[in-house]
Amino acid sequence: MQESLICLYTIARRETTRIFxxxxxxxxxxxxxxTLYFIVFGTFIGSQLSGINGFEYMAFIAPGxxxxxxxxxxxxxxxxxFFSTKFQKxxxxxxxxxxxxxxxxxxxxxxxxxxxxxxxxxxxMVSLIFIRLPLYSIVITSxxxxxxxxxFALAGMINGIFAKKFDDISIIPTFxxxxxxxxxxxxxxxxxxxxxxxxxxxxxxxxxxxxxxRYGFLGIADMSVMTGxxxxxxxAVVLFSINIYLLKKGIGIRT
Amino acid sequence: xxxxxxxxxxxxxxxxxxxxxxxxxDVKEGEFFGLLGPNGAGKTTxxxxxxxxxxxxxxxxxxxxxxxxxxxxxxxxxxxxxxxEFNFSIFEKVEDIVCQQAGYYGIGRDxxxxxxxxxxxxxxxxxxxxxxxxxxxGGMKRRLMIARGLVHEPRLLILDEPTAxxxxxxxxxxxxxxxxxxxxxxxxxxxxxxxxxxERLCSRIAIISDGRIIENASKRELLKKLDKExxxxxxxxxxxxxxxxxxxxxxxxxxxxxxxxxxxxxxxxLVFEHLGRHGIEVDSMRSKTNRLxxxxxxxxx
Numbered sequence: 322m323q324e325s326l327i328c329l330y331t332i333a334r335r336e337t338t339r340i341f342x343x344x345x346x347x348x349x350x351x352x353x354x355x356t357l358y359f360i361v362f363g364t365f366i367g368s369q370l371s372g373i374n375g376f377e378y379m380a381f382i383a384p385g386x387x388x389x390x391x392x393x394x395x396x397x398x399x400x401x402x403f404f405s406t407k408f409q410k411x412x413x414x415x416x417x418x419x420x421x422x423x424x425x426x427x428x429x430x431x432x433x434x435x436x437x438x439x440x441x442x443x444x445x446m447v448s449l450i451f452i453r454l455p456l457y458s459i460v461i462t463s464x465x466x467x468x469x470x471x472x473f474a475l476a477g478m479i480n481g482i483f484a485k486k487f488d489d490i491s492i493i494p495t496f497x498x499x500x501x502x503x504x505x506x507x508x509x510x511x512x513x514x515x516x517x518x519x520x521x522x523x524x525x526x527x528x529x530x531x532x533x534x535r536y537g538f539l540g541i542a543d544m545s546v547m548t549g550x551x552x553x554x555x556x557a558v559v560l561f562s563i564n565i566y567l568l569k570k571g572i573g574i575r576t
Numbered sequence: 577x578x579x580x581x582x583x584x585x586x587x588x589x590x591x592x593x594x595x596x597x598x599x600x601x602d603v604k605e606g607e608f609f610g611l612l613g614p615n616g617a618g619k620t621t622x623x624x625x626x627x628x629x630x631x632x633x634x635x636x637x638x639x640x641x642x643x644x645x646x647x648x649x650x651x652x653x654x655x656x657x658x659x660x661e662f663n664f665s666i667f668e669k670v671e672d673i674v675c676q677q678a679g680y681y682g683i684g685r686d687x688x689x690x691x692x693x694x695x696x697x698x699x700x701x702x703x704x705x706x707x708x709x710x711x712x713x714g715g716m717k718r719r720l721m722i723a724r725g726l727v728h729e730p731r732l733l734i735l736d737e738p739t740a741x742x743x744x745x746x747x748x749x750x751x752x753x754x755x756x757x758x759x760x761x762x763x764x765x766x767x768x769x770x771x772x773x774x775e776r777l778c779s780r781i782a783i784i785s786d787g788r789i790i791e792n793a794s795k796r797e798l799l800k801k802l803d804k805e806x807x808x809x810x811x812x813x814x815x816x817x818x819x820x821x822x823x824x825x826x827x828x829x830x831x832x833x834x835x836x837x838x839x840x841x842x843x844x845x846l847v848f849e850h851l852g853r854h855g856i857e858v859d860s861m862r863s864k865t866n867r868l869x870x871x872x873x874x875x876x877x
Contacts, residue, residue, distance in 0.1 A: 409663065576631070
């Protein structure tokens with residue numbers, strides 16, 4: 322077990338070092354993008370709108386924007402790091418060693434979590450320039466932030482395992498994650514939607530993550546927070562198991 | 577004890593290509609074993625299976641008695657591999673690459689740092705330890721891969737074309753290093769295209785062709801099979817008529833170069849005497865091709 326922990330520390334350290342070594346590529350762009358969201362949607366457009374559920378529009382969208390950056394960066398980090406490791410063939414360094422598959426998965430995912438939470442923290446700091454954001458429950462906020470980044474890092478790893486070329490690592494973020502995030506209640510409360518669209522929206526898992534995270538800040542939620550947490554734990558277990566299965570089968574990494 | 581034992585190993589790729597057609601071979605502990613064969617013969621596939629990068633279709637592989645199907649992790653601890661292609665992150669520093677590899681084997685930072693220092697010094701890379709891998713020359717990159725393959729002190733070191741693209745001086749330095757390692761008891765398996773390298777280093781050689789082992793013998797036994805050898809003689813005047821000599825054929829290449837193909841059993845002294853009788857003085861001589869190369873070409877052609 323101690324050997325496995327050393328392996329895990331080695332991969333996690335390598336992944337984390339990479340994030341901070343190329344911080345101009347990994348940390349700065351999402352912070353700039355989110356700052357623009359705060360300026361355009363929060364200050365310019367938000368000032369024209371009435372509040373939602375008793376909060377200023379800027380305060381309402383801030384948790385959603387932070388969560389959006391956590392989701393995108395956790396996913397992107399793992400998919401790009403795993404794919405480039407595969408592309409450069411240095412995944413072989415791990416494969417020829419006795420490193421267990423669960424350690425490889427957790428090692429890469431830890432990088433995604435570190436980047437997701439780092440960007441989330443930086444975006445939270447930026448949001449304070451624009452709005453005094455309340456913090457209703459630090460425990461709920463932290464749980465949702467951690468579990469969401471964990472789930473999306475695991476999803477990114479699956480994408481990285483299947484990816485054969487660089488195009489393959491941007492298809493899912495562009496055509497699946499971004500639309501689901503935008504339609505996941507970042508900019509609006511789903512209680513404002515007609516019944517039919519509320520029902521459709523509830524099939525989008527990201528809405529539970531954003532809603533639960535927002536609850537941690539504002540203390541208001543459209544959905545059950547416990548359902549959101551349960552869903553995150555369920556997705557974490559399923560995606561982790563899929564990753565282990567894929568590595569065991571050697572899909573995309575062994576011939 | 578066998579360091580490596582392979583029984584009826586087969587690999588069929590999804591494309592239908594039969595890369596290995598039932599390979600069987602044993603490598604004894606402490607041996608310097610050469611696995612030779614033309615491109616696409618199955619050498620790298622064999623190494624891939626031993627190191628888990630390729631999934632076998634059938635057959636059995638044991639490393640120091642450990643069946644890879646039963647406990648691959650334990651078997652992997654015994655193996656160090658130096659692949660043909662550079663497969664480290666070019667953006668990382670030399671010492672990080674080597675220490676990380678130790679970490680993948682569960683070796684703590686202090687021990688990893690000590691082992692890394694030992695091999696980087698031995699391979700002349702210690703001064704470059706804080707250099708990123710992309711700044712290294714081709715020869716340095718090859719040596720880095722050897723240091724990385726050794727950092728966890730494996731009992732069996734597998735080298736897949738370790739000196740490809742390395743200049744002669746550096747290659748000889750690497751040969752000395754590998755010979756020292758082997759003398760200290762480390763089992764080494766080498767694939768190479770340089771037959772001179774195999775002849776110098778390996779005590780036992782297997783030749784693989786079309787996914788089958790077509791020869792597996794000690795170097796001494798293998799070289800005994802060579803029944804003819806061609807020597808290039810630098811002479812004063814090769815244009816003189818030379819009477820035939822039993823078991824020897826002569827070919828004048830130019831005015832000062834003569835080739836003598838000598839069948840096993842014929843004495844070199846008689847050849848020199850024969851040439852002397854015809855007024856041909858020999859200044860120097862060398863073997864036309866590497867002896868192992870002649871055997872190899874005869875087998876795979």
